Amino acid sequence: MQPQSKLVVEHSAGECPIYIDSGWLPGIADAIGRSTPRCAVITDANVEKLYAAEFFQSLNQQSSQCVLLTIAPGESSKSLDTAIDLYQQLLSAGIDRQSTIVALGGGVVGDLAGFVAATWQRGIRLIQVPTSLLAQVDSSVGGKTGVNLPSAKNVVGAFWQPQEVYIDTKLAGTLPDVEYTSGLAEVVKYGAILDDHLFASLESRVEQLNRRDPQVLVDIVLRCCQLKASVVKRDERETTGQRAILNYGHTFGHAIESVFGYGKYPHGHAVSIGMMAAARLAQAMGRVDEDFVERQCNLLTALQIPTRFPAERHAEVIEVMKHDKKAIDGHPRFVLPRGMGHGELVEGVSPDKIADAMQRSAGGSK
């Protein structure tokens, strides 16, 4: 079965094809089974309930040496403790250097399984099958993997490119609302900092996006993956600052997640709130006008994504930002827009301006 869309991410160690279509999960399992004699499928209990039986059955028609390893759902599984559990299970299952790890799930599963693949036997093959919209447009592409420490997100990890990525946009239909809108927040991000046409296209397709039209999602996910692939190609290991552009909203967002506890704010919602704070910071610095801030706020709101900064614990959020892994010498860096579709990395922002942007995002003003 030929998927509808395909693109290729070029990276230092080769190429990673991304296949995108709607309603073809058994076809994905079939393709993986044909190319993979032995694998460990890592998933979480929610995804297992919905898809694992069907996926595993199709997989095992091709390949009889696959094991299914299921973790608890949620950000708390993205930990070294869970990684240690998985290592033990890989050892018991005889997963060796010629085997493959298949990540079937959302961002937590992809980041964790990717880290395990990067570090098992000093690195084995990885295939990503992202089931959440967030993972489809973001975390499954580009090779970032990682786990959290109790007090800091993604500080332990590796760059490890998947061999292939398979995306079925129909899976977004079964996501809980918060997870779906969390993914949409990252879609809006691509428009705001990289592609004003995408942003306008989202504004014109709010209704289809809100009812999760799988065909519209194939178009949108393809565009987001293209944008991400072009950034990753230019800056695979986030050393030149170009890849850091993708962190629009993330400096505030990660700090919110950290202060309020992982899981209280879903990642995309924290990023959405962070994008609004960043937009207001950019406005205060004269980088964008009021129209930019309004368009972004209106689109996020129309897509039912939260935009308001939690009006408490601001000092803690600022403190956490100083330890963000993108910080240099304790000074947080921000991605800030300069007009629609153009993000830039900005350093040396004064703490007063940061606090002010948070304050204005909390107050309900647009």
Added chain:
Amino acid sequence: MQPQSKLVVEHSAGECPIYIDSGWLPGIADAIGRSTPRCAVITDANVEKLYAAEFFQSLNQQSSQCVLLTIAPGESSKSLDTAIDLYQQLLSAGIDRQSTIVALGGGVVGDLAGFVAATWQRGIRLIQVPTSLLAQVDSSVGGKTGVNLPSAKNVVGAFWQPQEVYIDTKLAGTLPDVEYTSGLAEVVKYGAILDDHLFASLESRVEQLNRRDPQVLVDIVLRCCQLKASVVKRDERETTGQRAILNYGHTFGHAIESVFGYGKYPHGHAVSIGMMAAARLAQAMGRVDEDFVERQCNLLTALQIPTRFPAERHAEVIEVMKHDKKAIDGHPRFVLPRGMGHGELVEGVSPDKIADAMQRSAGGSK
């Protein structure tokens, strides 16, 4: 201060210079301090007692932002638990993506600190300062890093090339005998499988090696690092089988360490015993003659390195070898000599021959 010898390891991401001299530890600290504005020096309590004060003082004359992190000595520290402790300390110390990790110690420190550098913030700079002979000729060069699971050695890890390696052969003078002879076993390994001239040169310099002549050690360490660098250049990630040549004695050796508990047999001694078993296996297969086996046994014995297989738990050792990470479908692979200075990777050896070689290595026969 210019070190006496320098060579360069070429790898996929660039080059790693190795500087070798005798009695220049303050010079090493000085050089690192000049190029490294912020670093975490990871060492163990034994090395700390001997060298850390001097090293740290020289380092801090150049660079005021270095922290010293000390682990407990011994193979049991090469664990994910210790890695987690170190991650927490790196976070507290503000070690960011622009910082460097300096591994000051033997193989355990190098492998563990290397793994932490490979996975902290998705990988930061690493400088190796190996203090044991074993680490100087082997583990500090080539980018292998890793930790053990309770039941399997080195199964979790990454390939992560150091930016620089600094070697002071005078440090070998303070090693306990077992550690020094453990390093010499790996030196003999290079001769047996890669360089008959090196092997003959060791045979003629037994007396100088036994009294740890630092100048002779500069020559020998340089030659071992050259041999390793040429192998690493051809097969950085151990995918073509060429790098696996360096595992002469290791299939048996790792299994011995695993069955008898890490630390009971120092790594090099386990490898020495494994080399004798492998030599006898090679002899049984008609690959080497009795003279090869005798020369290897005589050199190891003259250098005061154990050669006899523990006459117990053979079945367990064989079982563990099936799970060795170089095993393919549960069949252990061996590096076996074909004449002096030529090792080859051999698959599909019958279990009877393996058991027989272990038996004959245990009996005290040459």
